[in-house]
Amino acid sequence: MTERSTAADAPPRLALGRVSPGVIRLGLIGNWRLDQRIPTLTEAAALIERARAGASIAPKEVGFDTSDLADWDSALVTFIAGIERLCRERDLGCNGDALPAGLHRLLEMARTAPSVDQDGPPDRGPSFLTHLGLDLADLVQGTGEIMTFFGEGAIAVRHLLVGKARYRHSELWLLIQEAGADALPIVSLVSFLVGMILGYIGDQQLAQFGASIYVADLVGLATVIQMGALITGIVLAGRTGAAFAAHIGTMQVNEEVDALRTFGIPPMEFLVLPRMLALILMTPLLTLYADLLGILGGAFVGTTVGGVTLTAYLVQTQAAIGWNHIIQGLISATVYGAIVAASGCLRGMQCGRSAAAVGQATTSAVVTAIVFIVIAAAVLTVIFDAIGLSG
Amino acid sequence: MTAAERDQPDLAIRLEQVALGYGDTLVQQDLSFGIRRGEIFIIMGGSGCGKSTVMRALTGLLAPRQGRVLLRDASLWELPEARRAPLLRQVGVMYQSGALWSSMTLNENVALPLEQYTRLTAAQIRAVVDYKLALVGLEGVGGLYPGQISGGMRKRAGVARAMALDPDILFFDEPSAGLDPLSARRLDDLILELRASLGTTMVVITHDLDSIFLIGDDAVFLDAETHTMLTTGNPRQLRDHSKIPGVRAFLRRGES
Numbered sequence: 001m002t003e004r005s006t007a008a009d010a011p012p013r014l015a016l017g018r019v020s021p022g023v024i025r026l027g028l029i030g031n032w033r034l035d036q037r038i039p040t041l042t043e044a045a046a047l048i049e050r051a052r053a054g055a056s057i058a059p060k061e062v063g064f065d066t067s068d069l070a071d072w073d074s075a076l077v078t079f080i081a082g083i084e085r086l087c088r089e090r091d092l093g094c095n096g097d098a099l100p101a102g103l104h105r106l107l108e109m110a111r112t113a114p115s116v117d118q119d120g121p122p123d124r125g126p127s128f129l130t131h132l133g134l135d136l137a138d139l140v141q142g143t144g145e146i147m148t149f150f151g152e153g154a155i156a157v158r159h160l161l162v163g164k165a166r167y168r169h170s171e172l173w174l175l176i177q178e179a180g181a182d183a184l185p186i187v188s189l190v191s192f193l194v195g196m197i198l199g200y201i202g203d204q205q206l207a208q209f210g211a212s213i214y215v216a217d218l219v220g221l222a223t224v225i226q227m228g229a230l231i232t233g234i235v236l237a238g239r240t241g242a243a244f245a246a247h248i249g250t251m252q253v254n255e256e257v258d259a260l261r262t263f264g265i266p267p268m269e270f271l272v273l274p275r276m277l278a279l280i281l282m283t284p285l286l287t288l289y290a291d292l293l294g295i296l297g298g299a300f301v302g303t304t305v306g307g308v309t310l311t312a313y314l315v316q317t318q319a320a321i322g323w324n325h326i327i328q329g330l331i332s333a334t335v336y337g338a339i340v341a342a343s344g345c346l347r348g349m350q351c352g353r354s355a356a357a358v359g360q361a362t363t364s365a366v367v368t369a370i371v372f373i374v375i376a377a378a379v380l381t382v383i384f385d386a387i388g389l390s391g
Numbered sequence: 392m393t394a395a396e397r398d399q400p401d402l403a404i405r406l407e408q409v410a411l412g413y414g415d416t417l418v419q420q421d422l423s424f425g426i427r428r429g430e431i432f433i434i435m436g437g438s439g440c441g442k443s444t445v446m447r448a449l450t451g452l453l454a455p456r457q458g459r460v461l462l463r464d465a466s467l468w469e470l471p472e473a474r475r476a477p478l479l480r481q482v483g484v485m486y487q488s489g490a491l492w493s494s495m496t497l498n499e500n501v502a503l504p505l506e507q508y509t510r511l512t513a514a515q516i517r518a519v520v521d522y523k524l525a526l527v528g529l530e531g532v533g534g535l536y537p538g539q540i541s542g543g544m545r546k547r548a549g550v551a552r553a554m555a556l557d558p559d560i561l562f563f564d565e566p567s568a569g570l571d572p573l574s575a576r577r578l579d580d581l582i583l584e585l586r587a588s589l590g591t592t593m594v595v596i597t598h599d600l601d602s603i604f605l606i607g608d609d610a611v612f613l614d615a616e617t618h619t620m621l622t623t624g625n626p627r628q629l630r631d632h633s634k635i636p637g638v639r640a641f642l643r644r645g646e647s
Binding site: 166171251256258259260261262263265 | 447450451452476477479480482483484486487488490491492493494503504507508552556
């Protein structure tokens with residue numbers, strides 16, 4: 001690591017050095033540092049081959065000329081290690097005597113460091129069939145975990161019903177506040193805007209028939225039956241479900257869940273139950289609020305763009321919406337709340353023991369929740385139709 | 392009761408031919424040793440040999456694949472869940488990083504087991520919590536959250552929480568890991584003082600040689616390569632007299 005003022009900024013270069021019989025001497029010129037563009041081994045190999053072809057006496061070894069070498073670091077060490085490998089492949093000796101003493105020691109250490117035991121040849125990735133088998137095993141294991149989760153959940157609910165569930169009531173109130181009241185701004189914004197969008201699209205079509213007043217029916221029914229619950233569910237999946245998964249996942253990483261278990265406190269009752277309760281209670285309430293904001297969004301468009309008076313719009317909305325529609329929305333909302341809480345808690349409980357696993361658990365919680373919300377929405381629509389609630 | 396049990400009536404924990412693993416991975420097998428009441432027992436071995444896994448089996452977190460774990464003469468993993476939980480309440484665990492419940496203050500952390508399992512009033516619980524925190528030298532900071540205190544304090548608070556229900560057996564997972572030498576020494580002293588004053592059986596998982604020689608009455612050495620225990624005995628005697636090269640090298644820091 002000698003620094004010479006003359007060559008302080010010279011880029012690293014490889015050249016054929018002084019010629020002596022039987023020896024190819026590689027000249028290492030300039031600064032061989034990691035921040036420089038280091039010559040590749042291919043270039044070095046080409047140089048060695050050229051020297052071999054031009055030599056009158058067949059060369060036996062490769063040596064180095066370091067008289068113009070300025071600064072060096074790991075870049076040179078790995079390069080020399082590569083040259084040694086090149087020489088072995090070509091049955092040439094590699095004479096590093098001219099190299100700096102420090103570099104010698106580093107090369108020696110790298111050679112003698114005990115390598116970690118490796119079982120067999122490096123893994124080339126599983127074959128298609130292995131993949132299929134592993135995926136199937138994962139699926140079976142995953143299904144088992146989900147079954148255990150719901151089984152333990154059922155026990156927790158039984159304990160709750162007989163008043164023996166172990167959770168802290170203060171925690172439940174905190175969760176209700178976080179999942180409910182704290183979600184009001186985002187729910188307001190999204191449902192008002194969706195109400196406006198529905199109203200605007202509806203008005204564009206209906207105005208052609210002079211039926212702008214029916215925007216109120218369209219927005220009101222769509223919001224109360226489905227959109228309010230759906231918006232709330234999806235907002236909660238991204239907001240609260242993700243938070244549940246991240247919180248419980250981090251508790252897994254920190255062994256906090258283990259600590260609960262050793263005290264005989266079931267995580268299912270202490271962590272999952274209050275979260276399920278909080279969302280099952282708060283999602284219908286948030287949905288009612290989202291319904292109201294959605295209708296107001298529609299009314300805003302109906303009165304400004306559609307030219308309907310506010311009173312007429314609201315009277316029309318009131319006439320269109322029946323209790324059966326509101327009940328459909330609230331039942332859906334309860335189901336979505338349960339789905340969001342269950343996915344968040346399940347993924348959190350399944351979380352591995354690393355920071356990356358917490359990230360995966362969070363992502364997976366949101367995806368699982370949204371997928372099952374959409375499936376539930378479809379199934380519930382069919383059920384409501386079958387039992388005559390949608391009439 | 393077998394002959395062996397009559398010979399050693401004062402065992403707090405006994406392992407019989409225990410094998411442990413996760414999924415396809417075998418961690419340890421053929422583990423048979425006893426931990427006497429009131430002693431400080433060290434579970435030692437190199438990194439990755441399965442020390443913490445053994446602790447998980449002894450504290451009710453991981454069922455062994457084979458063999459029996461006897462806690463106060465009851466076979467832990469053969470009991471139905473409803474009877475295992477009360478037995479495990481005789482066991483307190485200090486986890487490696489404290490594992491304090493991060494959404495609760497130190498007071499609440501120590502109080503939670505008391506709220507769950509005792510009939511004490513809120514004021515009585517408060518008094519017990521203050522006493523336990525004072526025992527570990529944390530008086531006056533009970534209102535802080537785990538995120539607001541240092542790693543050493545977190546471990547001490549973990550000890551206070553582990554002692555909340557006055558357990559017969561206390562487990563310490565790597566007490567000195569991640570601590571400066573002075574804090575590590577203070578934690579060792581705390582373990583010695585608690586044993587002297589409470590008579591609690593202590594099981595300490597560690598690879599810290601200073602700790603091992605300072606506090607260990609008895610020890611088991613787990614080996615990562617053969618996946619089993621190599622020997623048991625007093626750590627100082629093992630250092631001076633053990634014939635097993637792996638154990639000698641470990642206890643003498645690689646010097647023969």
